[in-house]
Amino acid sequence: MRILVVGAGAVGGYFGGRLVQAGRDVDFLVRPARAELLNEHGLNIRSVDGSTENIRVRAVTKDQLTADYDLVLLSVKSYGLEGAVEDLAPAVGPRTVVVPFLNGMRHLDVLVERFGEDRVYGGVCMVMTRLDERGGIVEVGKMGELVYGPLSDSPVIGLDQVHGALEEAGFTARPTKEIRQEMWDKWVFLASLGAVTCLMRAPIGRVNRAPGGSEFSAGMFAEAIAVATAAGYPPSDRIRGFADKVISDTERETSTSMYWDLTHDNPVEGDHIVGDLVARGRELGVPTPLFSLARTHLSVYSAARG
């Protein structure tokens, strides 16, 4: 299986690097500056235990793409989605599937419209990684799981084959026939945790220790759960269990990639992760006052960045 990883960022670099280490046939689609760096110096991954591995990788730019990849793993931020879809399109042939690992849901519509349902999978990634100033991948919490599954009943590449390409590569790889449910579950969890920590500008433990903090967190989760339920994807018991743990957590410094971006003056995926939940709530007649507040907050932040 020929694999193209689009975006050698915190997620793509981490999972793509592990796939290379496992001997898979992987190219990274990156922009010219990053291509030069990667091809010359390789990709660094620093693990939670502090050890760093340097991995030799093959970086390509959009003009070098040919339509003979089997699997395209898409791991850009939502605000880079449109550009990335244009750039990766030449890599998608009649027997290629695109598997996105963005948080949220809306990118599925964009990809299905462009490539057709049979060539798009859904995907979820669980990982806590950041980019350092030299483009190295830094693991800030121990996780490492990919979940993936077809959107249609007749994908051009079957789930077994996709799983064969991703399994046993140093992270948990989980195929599923219920990928939309998995994506909603992750979205409920991530959007709630992200909205709480971004609005309060603090990790979850500190929020919950404040007077009214835990009730505020519970209110945010309740809104996301109500939207998901109205959309036909009531969260699984597993996700409800995670939510209960987060709501009562007064110790941990847990936050999200969105909070990291907000506190490091990076662009945030507020529209894709929070705004879209508000929009779907409105369509479904589910009130989301706390999420609306978070959306406005993040929009003001984004506008100030220009």
Ligand SMILES: NC(=O)C1=CN([C@@H]2O[C@H](COP(=O)(O)OP(=O)(O)OC[C@H]3O[C@@H](n4cnc5c(N)ncnc54)[C@H](OP(=O)(O)O)[C@@H]3O)[C@@H](O)[C@H]2O)C=CC1
């Ligand atoms: N980081 C995390 O812990 C987690 C992140 N996620 C989700 O995963 C998704 C990706 O996030 P993350 O990896 O952190 O983001 P990063 O910003 O670290 O990486 C995105 C990468 O995409 C590259 N990129 C953007 N557009 C293109 C393009 N047209 N061609 C080639 N490369 C491109 C960027 O390259 P350049 O440097 O050239 O701009 C950048 O390196 C997001 O939706 C996020 O919410 C999910 C779980 C955990």
Ligand SMILES: CC(C)(CO)C(=O)C(=O)O
């Ligand atoms: C919650 C978490 C860490 C899980 O992967 C995540 O998705 C994010 O921070 O974007």
